[in-house]
Amino acid sequence: MPAGAHLIKVDNTLGAAFIGVICAAALYGVSCIQTLYYFTRYPKDVWYIKSLVGLVWVFDTIHQCLICHTVYFYLVTNFSNSTSLADMIWSILLEVLFNGLIGFLVQAFLTLRVWRLSGNNLYITSTIACLVVAEFGCSIAFTVQALQLRTWEELKALKGLSITVNILAVVPDVFIAASLFFFLQRSRTGFKKSDTMITRLIVFTVSTGVFTSICAIASLVSILVWENTLIYVAFYFSLGRLYSNSVLATLNARIAIRGLGEDSDELSFSLQTATKSCQPAFNTTSFLRPANISIKINTTQELTRDHQHMRDLEVSSSSAPQIPPRTTRSLP
Known part of the structure; x- marks a missing residue:
């Protein structure tokens, strides 16, 4: 994650960045298909849900362009220029902001679901909302400060902020998944069809939250263990794509899940x-x-x-x- 603040030796781990871009590109293709499917199957959705899907797809596209530019700069443009590896390219810093935007939109949407399912529970919802806003605020702060720097060595000054952003990327996901599981489990009625519907909702909701949480944890761990490498980007580049696919899958599954009830x-x-x-x-x-x-x-x-x-x-x-x-x- 932005804990690229620990990166000094990038020459030996650019392969990880390349793999991360390939994985992100594959997931981007899935999100494009899901976006098309959404607008085809749900043309009567309210405007703000359509806007959410549209914005997520736009930010997804911009983020994919930025990480492709990063890898192209180091592996193609400066293929034989080893001195350029000490310098940071602006696109790898700016992608942090768009990853944060995607995460903010998706987590805000899921927080609203917690609000509805909990019967407007202010304490739980406000706790999750504060974590989501804090993560997005730290992403903005990191991007603004990092864009003023020129080398990976200078970026080490933002180590604390970068680790904070990574931690805040994990905690809201865990809270949201746990809250949705609890309130869905509590809503069981004892009737076979409705309980089957709720069971599938639980499996669907928790599984989508688990993927983003695992990816965020893997990114955080790789930063702490291999702080002077680019291994973390193999996970972090795909994090935004997992967020977008999770919200699209949630919206696109409504007809099938509703039919169970x-x-x-x-x-x-x-x-x-x-x-x-x-x-x-x-x-x-x-x-x-x-x-x-x-x-x-x-x-x-x-x-x-x-x-x-x-x-x-x-x-x-x-x-x-x-x-x-x-x-x-x-x-x-």
């Missing part, structure tokens, strides 16, 4: 009782007609959508009203 849970059973026939001593046979009792219970759960703020944005079983059971009895 639209079917009704049905419990049907029949109870059949019969009395034994008896034969009195008067050679008279009487039969008591068996009584057939059929009981059918239909229970339907429906999901409500917030038409003012979060229309088609999330599926939350915790806020879904339950229709009382309807019981029908029929006696033949």
